[in-house]
Amino acid sequence: MVALGGLGEIGRNMTVFEHAGRLLIVDCGVLFPEEHQPGVDVILPDFTSIRDRLDDVEAIVLTHGHEDHIGGVPYLLRERPDIPLVGSKLTLAFIDAKLKEHRIRPVKVEVSEGDELAFGPFDCEFVAVNHSIPDSLAVAIRTAAGLVLHTGDFKMDQFPLDGRITDLRAFARLGEEGVDLFLTDSTNAEVPGFTTSEGELVPAIETVFRTAPRRVIVSSFASHVHRIQQILDVAHAHGRKVAFVGRSMVRNMGIAQELGYLTVPPGLLVDMKALEKLPADRVCLVCTGSQGEPMAALSRMANRDHVIRITEGDTVLLASSLIPGNENAVYRVINELTRWGANVVHKGNAKVHVSGHASAGELAYCYNVVRPRNVLPVHGEWRHLKANADIAVRTGVHPRGVVIAEDGVVVDLVDGRVRITGKVPAGNVYVDGMTVGGATEAHLRDRRTLANEGVISVVAIVDADTGLLAEEPDFLARGFVHDEATFEDVVPLIEKALAKAAEEGVGGAVQLEQLIARAVGTWANKTYRRSPMIIPIVVDA
Numbered sequence: 001m002v003a004l005g006g007l008g009e010i011g012r013n014m015t016v017f018e019h020a021g022r023l024l025i026v027d028c029g030v031l032f033p034e035e036h037q038p039g040v041d042v043i044l045p046d047f048t049s050i051r052d053r054l055d056d057v058e059a060i061v062l063t064h065g066h067e068d069h070i071g072g073v074p075y076l077l078r079e080r081p082d083i084p085l086v087g088s089k090l091t092l093a094f095i096d097a098k099l100k101e102h103r104i105r106p107v108k109v110e111v112s113e114g115d116e117l118a119f120g121p122f123d124c125e126f127v128a129v130n131h132s133i134p135d136s137l138a139v140a141i142r143t144a145a146g147l148v149l150h151t152g153d154f155k156m157d158q159f160p161l162d163g164r165i166t167d168l169r170a171f172a173r174l175g176e177e178g179v180d181l182f183l184t185d186s187t188n189a190e191v192p193g194f195t196t197s198e199g200e201l202v203p204a205i206e207t208v209f210r211t212a213p214r215r216v217i218v219s220s221f222a223s224h225v226h227r228i229q230q231i232l233d234v235a236h237a238h239g240r241k242v243a244f245v246g247r248s249m250v251r252n253m254g255i256a257q258e259l260g261y262l263t264v265p266p267g268l269l270v271d272m273k274a275l276e277k278l279p280a281d282r283v284c285l286v287c288t289g290s291q292g293e294p295m296a297a298l299s300r301m302a303n304r305d306h307v308i309r310i311t312e313g314d315t316v317l318l319a320s321s322l323i324p325g326n327e328n329a330v331y332r333v334i335n336e337l338t339r340w341g342a343n344v345v346h347k348g349n350a351k352v353h354v355s356g357h358a359s360a361g362e363l364a365y366c367y368n369v370v371r372p373r374n375v376l377p378v379h380g381e382w383r384h385l386k387a388n389a390d391i392a393v394r395t396g397v398h399p400r401g402v403v404i405a406e407d408g409v410v411v412d413l414v415d416g417r418v419r420i421t422g423k424v425p426a427g428n429v430y431v432d433g434m435t436v437g438g439a440t441e442a443h444l445r446d447r448r449t450l451a452n453e454g455v456i457s458v459v460a461i462v463d464a465d466t467g468l469l470a471e472e473p474d475f476l477a478r479g480f481v482h483d484e485a486t487f488e489d490v491v492p493l494i495e496k497a498l499a500k501a502a503e504e505g506v507g508g509a510v511q512l513e514q515l516i517a518r519a520v521g522t523w524a525n526k527t528y529r530r531s532p533m534i535i536p537i538v539v540d541a
């Protein structure tokens, strides 16, 4: 097996299992870019190593409907549209809605906990797990090489809203049978103890609704059906009406309601028009944008770029986690909302969020229940993988059987033993506007240079016979502090470089452009301690 994403990072989860020449993929997600990746929309796993083998793929098993597990599916199906998608009812409904936007009609295989189904040589059994989205599944994969259990994302909330707990009895039964390789969610492996139950958020949410003098605006993930269920219930109890705001929120909650995962008290939901007619203390808006995403409803409200105007006395509730890397964006949004007069309640000042992932205590329980031969921590940055590996070892898994691997590392399972046997490409593939995989690290480096240092372009008209300047070069600068006189000093340096080149018989536009770039670059560095991007253009006179 090889993970093409999700190991050494939180996002773009994708694991490829191979047996008897056939492939089974578990999850195919996206990773959201950080500030050092300007312009990038999302980051995909690198499909290079399976691109020539797409016909060998039996199916894609989707453990749940989060973007970091399903977001890459449209891009993989573009390459082979008829790979069967296997998942629970809600997961398939979420991916279906997404694929509609890409005009792809997938082959779907709906499964639920307890189902056993073979895809080529892979006998799959699906196990209920509890997570921050309903209908999540772990998958057990039996082949002649052994039994693999992949938890997907999970936690062990014993009192979840829908009563659907992680099926430890199934974990135990599989453990009895003998789990050769156990892949477990590392996200919260560093967090001691147990993740608190979703239901324990009620008092804090109650307080918000009880004390809010005017509107309550709640922002959450558009997939967190249970969190939004709690919001709806509390809003209803306090006599408020609710409207969903934001495309993905409206779409997903429509799906969840239609499929029976979200129960809406009659008359609670209204549209924006009806909501505007109500007094402010009877209004609740539920919107997207809890991660400070610039295009989402909440950020646009903060920027005064949304029909909903934040006013004095509004209460904004961020009922969500803060994904590492999004801190700056989220605090910016909180600051702006506060500036407009809102009281912002978030996980930093009230108990309005619990994680969707198992903490260290839950992981230890799982290892003790399953007693796996080998363990591969997944879903986490290196520190999370390491913490998870340490827990496995503490519960008695032989250290040789605990493998910390990064994306692209090929792990073989032979006779109950795991071994690292190779490496395949697993770099970042950037979706950048309309291009997929076109933007490279070099492009991002250029963008960072432009952002940090600015750009100077030099147009030099060079006499073809002498190789010297035919007239004063033209300078154009952006993002580089300059005035009329700034570039006067650099002209002699360009003249000197060209004279030297002419003397040595160096010619040709490309070579001369390089010389000019070097001369201007050295000058900018020496004079201004800056390294702007330099774009030289040599024109023959």
Ligand SMILES: [Zn+2]
Pocket (backbone or CB within 6 Å): 064, 066, 131, 153, 356
């Ligand atoms: Zn998840």
Ligand SMILES: [Zn+2]
Pocket (backbone or CB within 6 Å): 013, 066, 068, 069, 153, 379
């Ligand atoms: Zn995840």
